[in-house]
Structure formats: structure tokens, C-alpha cells
Amino acid sequence: MFGFKDEEERLKAVEDIIQKEWDMFQKVHNIGGRAGCQDDWNTFHIMRFSQYSAWNDFMIKSYANDTEEAISHGRNLVMEKYAFMMEFTDPLYYKRELESHMPVLDLEAMNMVEEISWYMVDCEKELADQYPKLARAGRPIEAGGDASGFTSVETYAKGELKTYSKNTLKLYLDYVRENRAAGKNLALMVRDTMVKMYGYRSIEDAENKL
Template sequence: MVTREEMLAEVVERELAMFLEVRNRGGRADCQEQPEAFRLMRRMTHAVLSDAFAESYLEDLRRGEADGRNFMTEKYAVMEGQIPPFNPDPRIRDISRSECAWRDAIAAAYPLVVEADGGDAFRRYLFAELQTYSAATIGAYADCVATAHREDRNLAGERYELLMRELGFGSLAEREAAMRKAGSAGARG
């Protein structure tokens, strides 16, 4: 039986393979030269979602590869307006609204760690990414969002907490406090 960690690792590796194949207008993007950063960010993104989501999305990725699709190319094409949104599932807007509200709350609480003005870029990115998901995967994601609301959880906050631990900063609160201290020390200097 495959463990959750193995499943998430396969998801991230399949995404990375697609990401590395994206052809940008100006050549390879700088972020394509940083696969470890990609792995970290994608692991953080998926780690707070359910096994049902991971299983469904992994199946999407496998099926997409078999069909010759590159979800990353599709996502960036939607983001850049090269192709119109192609997935009409109404749950995409609901998921996006919740995730963006959570992100905005975290940016308000930790303004030095999470840039408040990054919300629009996040909104476009998430909406474009959700375009590539199957109905089953969107349903699993919507279930995660509904569960988080019922449990009064903030999925964006959970992602940032994971990221801070991975980067060795302890927690969002610890990182924010350290940045405040460094900023006030610099202001006195």
C-alpha cells in the first residue's frame, strides 16, 4: 500500500516534470532552475488537503500524461490570457473565494511574512490551476474547503505554517516577530 507521503511525492514529481517542460516566451524561467523550491512549494500546497484529493489529483496527472496534456502549460496559458478558462465547474469560484479569503487573513495577521498585495496574483494562479482539475478532484478539494470551514481552519495559514517549519523558522508568529525585531533594529541603526 502506498503511504500518503509517497502519494504526495509522486504528485509533486509529476507536476515538476510538467513544469520543467513549460516553454515560456522568453525561454526558461528562473524558477524552472530551482526544482527544490518548486518541490517545497507544491508539497506545502497539497499537504493540507485530504488523501481523497491527492488520490484523485494523482489520477488526473497520470491520465493527463497519458493523453499528452501538460497541466502546467495549460495553467500558465490561462493565467497569461493566452487561452480562455475552459473548466466551467462552479465550485472553482467557491474554492478560489475561500482560499483567497484565508490568504488575505494570513497576510493581515502576518504582514511582514505574507505580502498583502500578492492576493491578486494568488487569485489568478489558483483559478488557472483549478481549470486543469477533473470534476472528481474539484469535488475532493471542495470537500476539503467545506471541512476546513466547519472546523474553523485556515488552509492558507496551515500551508504557511508548514513552509515556515520547512525553512527552519519555527512558525509564522516566530518569523513575523523576528522580522519585526530585525526591522526595528535596522530603523534604530
């Protein structure tokens, strides 16, 4: 697999993924009715674009293929993500209503999901130490925080990671291990893009103004 030929091609691939995810998001049926965030394209786009801005080309290409494969098989990856989250936020409902309809991950995939999510939690903890006000504006970090009524970074990550193909998970895990070895924080990379899309000059600027 080769990377993109230039930044324009990479950006087009990212935007194509986000549009497919938005279309899937529109078809998610919430227990309490349609959620307000389903009408908020701007926030959705910023959140998803910020995430993919921190990925390498191989991850983007692999996940683009995941979305195309899912659509061709009638799967809604966004709906599956939220369903997988309910395994932690509402386990009784998940067991009774959802589990039998969900894809089953093998042990190798589950181990990759766990290792990637551990890294992401560690990154968020490091970010919270450096930028506490910025961190407080986001999700709780660990799954214990789900009780607050807001889905934690850990639970959200596991729900989303479980929708990825094995190839995407392997590429993600390789990337995580490279970042860890280099002392790089993926959460900081994502937030750097995110705060700039919201109009701040930098993470430090956002922290000072929050």
C-alpha cells in the same frame, strides 16, 4: 475511495505527484525564454509539498489520478495552469494564441473553481491581517494585484484549479466547506509547513524574523 494505509504511503504519493509536476514544469516554454525558477527544484518542492500537506487523502489520490491521466493523454497540466493564468494577466494574448487550445470547463466546474478561489482569497486576507510581514513576502492576494508584475493568489489559484478533474474539484470544494464551517484557514496550514521547511520554528518565528 479509502485513505492511505499510513503516512509513508501518503508521502510517497505526494512525492510522486511533485515529481510528475516538475517534469511537466521542465517542458513549459516561456515567452521570454527559460525561467530561473525552472532550475530551482528546492523552492518548487517546498511550495508544492506545503500545498499537498494541507490536503486530505482523498484529494491527493484524486489529483494523483489526474496527473496520470494527463500524462497518458499527452497533456501538460503545469503548462495549462500558466496558460489559464494568462486569461487574466494577458487577456489579448490568451484570446489570440491560447484559448482555442485549452480545455473547456462547464458551468458546474467553473462554479466550483470560483467558490474554492473565493475561500482561498479570504484565507490569505486573514493570514495577512495576522502576519503582515509574512504576507508581504508572498504574492498579491487579489487579481487586481496582477498589475504589479506578480501573479496574484487569486489568479494563480484559478489557473491551477481549472486544470483539475471534476472529481478533484468536488473533493476540494467539500474540503473547503468543511474548513470554513470549522473556522479553519487553509492558507495558515500551508504556510505552517512552508516556513518550517525553510528552517523557521513556526509562523510566528518567521513573522518575527522577516
